Amino acid sequence: xxxxxxxxxxxxxxxxxxxxxxxxxxxxxxxxxxxxxxxxxxxxxxxxxxxxxxxxxxxxxxxxxxxxxxxxxxxxxxxxxxxxxxxxxxxxxxxxxxxxxxxxxxxxxxxxxxxxxxxxxxxxxxxxxxxxxxxxxxxxxxxxxxxxxxxxxxxxxxxxxxxxxxxxxxxxxxxxxxxxxxxxxxxxxxxxxxxxxxxxxxxxxxxxxxxxxxxxxxxxxxxxxxxxxxxxxxxxxxxxxxxxxxxxxxxxxxxxxxxxxxxxxxxxxxxxxxxxxxxxxxxxxxxxxxxxxxxxxxxxxxxxxxxxxxxxxxxxxxxxxxxxxxxxxxxxxxxxxxxxxxxxxxxxxxxxxxxxxxxxxxxxxxxxxxxxxxxxxxxxxxxxxxxxxxxxx
Amino acid sequence: xxxxxxxxxxxxxxxxxxxxxxxxxxxxxxxxxxxxxxxxxxxxxxxxxxxxxxxxxxxxxxxxxxxxxxxxxxxxxxxxxxxxxxxxxxxxxxxxxxxxxxxxxxxxxxxxxxxxxxxxxxxxxxxxxxxxxxxxxxxxxxxxxxxxxxxxxxxxxxxxxxxxxxxxxxxxxxxxxxxxxxxxxxxxxxxxxxxxxxxxxxxxxxxxxxxxxxxxxxxxxxxxxxxxxxxxxxxxxxxxxxxxxxxxxxxxxxxxxxxxxxxxxxxxxxxxxxxxxxxxxxxxxxxxxxxxxxxxxxxxxxxxxxxxxxxxxxxxxxxxxxxxxxxxxxxxxxxxxxxxxxxxxxxxxxxxxxxxxxxxxxxxxxxxxxxxxxxxxxxxxxxxxxxxxxxxx
Numbered sequence: 087x088x089x090x091x092x093x094x095x096x097x098x099x100x101x102x103x104x105x106x107x108x109x110x111x112x113x114x115x116x117x118x119x120x121x122x123x124x125x126x127x128x129x130x131x132x133x134x135x136x137x138x139x140x141x142x143x144x145x146x147x148x149x150x151x152x153x154x155x156x157x158x159x160x161x162x163x164x165x166x167x168x169x170x171x172x173x174x175x176x177x178x179x180x181x182x183x184x185x186x187x188x189x190x191x192x193x194x195x196x197x198x199x200x201x202x203x204x205x206x207x208x209x210x211x212x213x214x215x216x217x218x219x220x221x222x223x224x225x226x227x228x229x230x231x232x233x234x235x236x237x238x239x240x241x242x243x244x245x246x247x248x249x250x251x252x253x254x255x256x257x258x259x260x261x262x263x264x265x266x267x268x269x270x271x272x273x274x275x276x277x278x279x280x281x282x283x284x285x286x287x288x289x290x291x292x293x294x295x296x297x298x299x300x301x302x303x304x305x306x307x308x309x310x311x312x313x314x315x316x317x318x319x320x321x322x323x324x325x326x327x328x329x330x331x332x333x334x335x336x337x338x339x340x341x342x343x344x345x346x347x348x349x350x351x352x353x354x355x356x357x358x359x360x361x362x363x364x365x366x367x368x369x370x371x372x373x374x375x376x377x378x379x380x381x382x383x384x385x386x387x388x389x390x391x392x393x394x395x396x397x398x399x400x401x402x403x404x405x406x407x408x409x410x411x412x413x414x415x416x417x418x419x420x421x422x423x424x425x426x427x428x429x430x431x432x433x434x435x436x437x438x439x440x441x442x443x444x445x446x447x448x449x450x451x452x453x454x455x456x457x458x459x460x461x462x463x464x465x466x467x468x469x470x471x472x473x474x475x476x477x478x479x
Numbered sequence: 480x481x482x483x484x485x486x487x488x489x490x491x492x493x494x495x496x497x498x499x500x501x502x503x504x505x506x507x508x509x510x511x512x513x514x515x516x517x518x519x520x521x522x523x524x525x526x527x528x529x530x531x532x533x534x535x536x537x538x539x540x541x542x543x544x545x546x547x548x549x550x551x552x553x554x555x556x557x558x559x560x561x562x563x564x565x566x567x568x569x570x571x572x573x574x575x576x577x578x579x580x581x582x583x584x585x586x587x588x589x590x591x592x593x594x595x596x597x598x599x600x601x602x603x604x605x606x607x608x609x610x611x612x613x614x615x616x617x618x619x620x621x622x623x624x625x626x627x628x629x630x631x632x633x634x635x636x637x638x639x640x641x642x643x644x645x646x647x648x649x650x651x652x653x654x655x656x657x658x659x660x661x662x663x664x665x666x667x668x669x670x671x672x673x674x675x676x677x678x679x680x681x682x683x684x685x686x687x688x689x690x691x692x693x694x695x696x697x698x699x700x701x702x703x704x705x706x707x708x709x710x711x712x713x714x715x716x717x718x719x720x721x722x723x724x725x726x727x728x729x730x731x732x733x734x735x736x737x738x739x740x741x742x743x744x745x746x747x748x749x750x751x752x753x754x755x756x757x758x759x760x761x762x763x764x765x766x767x768x769x770x771x772x773x774x775x776x777x778x779x780x781x782x783x784x785x786x787x788x789x790x791x792x793x794x795x796x797x798x799x800x801x802x803x804x805x806x807x808x809x810x811x812x813x814x815x816x817x818x819x820x821x822x823x824x825x826x827x828x829x830x831x832x833x834x835x836x837x838x839x840x841x842x843x844x845x846x847x848x849x850x851x852x853x854x855x856x857x858x859x860x861x862x863x864x865x866x867x868x869x870x871x872x
Contacts, residue, residue, distance in 0.1 A: 307704075307705075307708070307709045307735075307739065308701045308704060308705065308709070308739065308742055308743075308746075311700075311701060311704035311708075312700075312701065315700070315704075316700045316701070338748075341748070341749075342700075342748055345745055345746050345747070345748065345750045346700065346701065346746055348745055349701055349742040349743065349745045349746040350701075350742065352738055352741055352742045352745060353701075353738050353739055353742040354738070355731075355734065355735055355738065356734075356762070356766045357738045357762060359759050362756055362759075363755055363756045366752050366755075369749070369750060373749045
């Protein structure tokens with residue numbers, strides 16, 4: 087049997103604090119505005135991917151958590167085509183390299199988090215896929231270059247090529263060659279940044295984000311003002327707040343931008359709603375917490391769905407998680423390693439007794455406690471059975 | 480006992496289709512943008528008010544549905560002061576008039592709709608109060624002039640001085656003398672306009688609209704664009720759509736402006752939410768209805784609360800109310816005089832079977848079927864006991 091070439095890499099989840107919403111080019115996934123995100127710790131949320139290729143493989147194949155997925159979507163085709171042509175260039179310039187660029191690929195992925203949770207897993211997935219194929223192909227590890235390929239797969243995936251605090255520069259070129267991710271600061275710059283994710287159950291199907299964006303671009307009157315006036319200023323300020331580790335400013339901008347993004351969704355015609363009553367209750371709890379603290383110690387943000395991500399600094403963990411524990415103690419996901427409920431603190435002025443726990447604890451199914459994390463990491467894991475060319479197990 | 484002078488008038492509810500949100504002067508209730516509303520039929524929603532005055536009365540007094548309310552609020556004081564000085568001018572210019580301007584007033588009001596429903600009753604209340612006192616004082620019945628006084632009582636009340644389709648021109652003067660209501664068209668111009676109000680129960684207290692407006696003006700980035708760019712254009716287009724009886728255009732603008740208003744609320748910091756999951760379900764039903772119809776046959780609008788007002792034309796009543804009846808047949812408020820369920824029609828392409836009635840019928844407590852109506856009407860009703868100077872009964 088011909089040799090199977092393989093390589094393994096991880097990919098992290100990123101959660102935007104300055105939101106990407108709107109495409110100026112749908113095929114190339116070019117955005118209408120710059121965005122910023124925080125990469126989350128892969129101990130809690132990651133995709134692990136082994137990319138393999140062999141003369142014996144008959145078709146490009148993808149498995150995620152043991153299930154087969156198509157690689158014949160326009161976006162996957164584009165991503166693989168880009169990676170193959172980079173490999174081909176190497177092979178042409180260096181005759182000693184094995185000619186593997188046209189071999190079919192078997193890509194095997196595993197997520198360490200429930201896919202049903204509605205957490206944007208496509209960013210972690212594309213980041214791991216691209217990192218593992220880049221390693222397999224021995225491509226230069228310029229992550230900004232690779233981020234352009236990730237961008238074509240799933241816009242916000244480009245930000246998952248870096249750890250820490252990441253900007254996606256929208257770029258101006260028509261071919262998108264300047265629309266790429268850059269690292270603002272690595273995770274060690276501001277390592278006290280923590281995140282708690284509240285997974286909110288929602289029976290209703292959301293508007294998929296691609297069609298949602300297109301509807302907003304086409305119909306929202308307020309959208310143009312957001313991308314032309316609001317975001318450019320906020321982008322500069324948010325970068326500064328990260329570089330200065332100014333949580334007050336970072337939190338304010340993060341919450342305002344989440345509000346602004348959901349506003350232009352609601353201003354679309356027909357309107358798009360991603361926040362539900364549970365999301366609104368979480369927003370209220372965070373606002374009350376910050377009021378009681380007398381400063382901003384927690385910042386909520388919501389992507390295109392009802393799940394809440396709460397950023398906070400380690401020094402305030404006992405208050406932030408202490409408050410959340412009062413309402414959500416029954417959820418899966420609490421871990422004594424990360425937070426001991428005995429340390430929970432509640433501000434005297436937090437109006438705990440006037441908030442009906444029955445109401446405020448409704449609709450949340452899980453909590454994930456995590457922190458700022460690193461970018462894709464090459465590993466020695468092997469998810470492929472080298473005898474069969476199929477997923478192990 | 481000294482003579483009791485009295486007069487009685489009604490005041491209607493109006494529901495904005497182009498929303499008033501934002502004050503440029505809080506004391507004078509001067510708005511940041513023009514607005515447009517439809518006055519609703521007083522057979523369904525009205526305040527009836529007898530204004531009376533007498534030398535024997537010791538204090539200004541207000542009763543609404545038998546309960547005592549204060550007239551010592553800054554807004555009520557201002558309204559009564561304005562009305563008294565107009566009367567005083569008349570008394571000075573015509574010596575034969577009885578000198579009643581400084582007599583204390585007893586004002587007795589009754590609403591024909593449940594006040595707990597959260598329907599903006601203050602507009603109807605101020606309209607009836609001002610009309611009845613104007614009649615009592617024999618003031619000239621220039622309703623645009625009276626609307627300026629109503630405006631000081633409760634901004635949107637100024638629009639309740641007219642029937643039919645009403646604009647509130649924001650004006651530019653600092654003293655507010657050009658900020659007044661005018662009639663775009665009376666109810667006979669487009670008499671086929673109907674409205675259904677879905678009263679939505681909400682356990683949580685809304686942000687009061689005055690403080691909500693101030694928060695939006697102060698904190699929303701998108702708000703300035705709304706008032707400077709979006710509303711001025713929409714104001715002209717909506718007036719035209721009314722004058723041309725163009726329901727397609729009227730419906731589109733009405734829904735878009737409701738969305739836009741709630742967007743700038745959500746863009747406030749902290750965000751303000753008036754729509755809840757029930758409101759969102761109603762929006763979805765109306766969108767599906769319009770899609771099934773292949774044109775706009777119903778338009779939703781939401782004020783600063785979760786209640787939905789649905790405008791539609793009589794010719795589509797069997798479809799609009801037919802669809803609503805499928806979900807809300809259990810509610811109080813259906814009347815065979817207005818709509819016979821046997822006439823209910825459902826478009827073949829309306830996805831009735833895929834919508835869970837249990838979910839979509841939740842959270843609505845009452846339906847009110849009404850139509851476009853007239854402005855304040857003087858009546859011969861007497862709500863005061865002329866012996867005691869107190870409410871009858």
